[in-house]
Amino acid sequence: MDKTQDSKSRSIRGIVPENHPRRESILVRERLVEAMEREVVVPQGLIAQGRGECFDYLIGEKTRDFAERALEVAAVLLIEAKNPVISVNGNMAALVPREIVELADAIPAKIEVNLFYRDEIREKAIEKVLREAGAREVLGVGEDASETIPELFSQRRRVSKRGILSADVVLLGLEDGDRTEALVKMGKKVIAIDLNPLSRTSLTASVTIVDNVIRAIPALREKVLKMKSLSREEREKLLKGYNNRDVLRGAMKFMSERLAQLSLDL
Numbered sequence: 001m002d003k004t005q006d007s008k009s010r011s012i013r014g015i016v017p018e019n020h021p022r023r024e025s026i027l028v029r030e031r032l033v034e035a036m037e038r039e040v041v042v043p044q045g046l047i048a049q050g051r052g053e054c055f056d057y058l059i060g061e062k063t064r065d066f067a068e069r070a071l072e073v074a075a076v077l078l079i080e081a082k083n084p085v086i087s088v089n090g091n092m093a094a095l096v097p098r099e100i101v102e103l104a105d106a107i108p109a110k111i112e113v114n115l116f117y118r119d120e121i122r123e124k125a126i127e128k129v130l131r132e133a134g135a136r137e138v139l140g141v142g143e144d145a146s147e148t149i150p151e152l153f154s155q156r157r158r159v160s161k162r163g164i165l166s167a168d169v170v171l172l173g174l175e176d177g178d179r180t181e182a183l184v185k186m187g188k189k190v191i192a193i194d195l196n197p198l199s200r201t202s203l204t205a206s207v208t209i210v211d212n213v214i215r216a217i218p219a220l221r222e223k224v225l226k227m228k229s230l231s232r233e234e235r236e237k238l239l240k241g242y243n244n245r246d247v248l249r250g251a252m253k254f255m256s257e258r259l260a261q262l263s264l265d266l
């Protein structure tokens with residue numbers, strides 16, 4: 001962050017009163033706006049965040065049991081994978097850069113930049129954010145993203161040979177449905193973090209964590225550490241008992257019941 005951005009961000013902190021009930025949420029927005037000024041996030045990323053906030057409101061901005069179930073299975077898939085890869089876009093790099101690196105170290109997994117609105121400036125800006133957060137290697141930048149996902153026409157098709165192309169498990173967040181579908185068709189297990197249980201990504205992924213990336217990424221790291229101490233049989237049992245449709249139904253049911261309860265409390 002340069003000096004002008006730093007002082008601007010401090011002045012925004014000053015504008016939002018300490019006791020403002022939505023202070024945390026406003027400061028998260030601010031992080032995204034600052035990241036947009038540094039070319040990490042695209043303006044469309046702010047719209048995506050707004051949609052996410054709405055669903056986060058419906059789950060009371062907490063990690064619920066349907067997300068816990070998905071997090072456990074996601075952790076098992078990641079630690080048992082041969083080549084797990086964390087796919088990072090602009091919003092994720094802006095919101096949880098350090099947490100992504102800590103999660104990658106705990107698994108261990110590779111980190112790859114994958115963008116819908118890809119250009120060289122953004123690739124480099126995101127790589128910089130991740131390296132500043134401690135990443136030793138960042139795939140999917142420049143020539144490294146020269147392989148393509150078949151039947152995908154957006155810039156998201158560009159992937160790294162050592163990363164997403166050869167990955168058996170891919171973790172992604174704030175994604176559009178097309179790539180998730182294409183990755184699943186390639187035989188990969190896809191773990192998606194998406195606050196919207198109705199999105200195509202949520203419906204297509206192998207495991208959907210309906211939660212905010214801000215809570216889900218650190219929670220996933222905790223689960224990875226916990227699942228490492230389980231026996232193979234115990235992990236197998238978790239995988240066998242998992243049904244992603246049930247998890248999505250659980251999320252939708254929770255949201256509708258909460259809304260019904262809130263309407264009674266009026």
Ligand code: PTJ
Pocket residue numbers: 041042044045047048049050051052053055089090091114115116117118173174175176177193194195196199211212213214
């Ligand atoms: O950085 P790029 O170029 O790859 O572009 C990234 C965006 C986010 C602009 C692009 O992937 C996009 O347009 O995404 P969508 O189609 O708007 O989908 C974003 C999904 O993420 C929606 O279902 C949102 O509800 C959800 N979402 C938004 N914010 C969060 C979130 N899920 C988890 N945590 C959030 N903080």
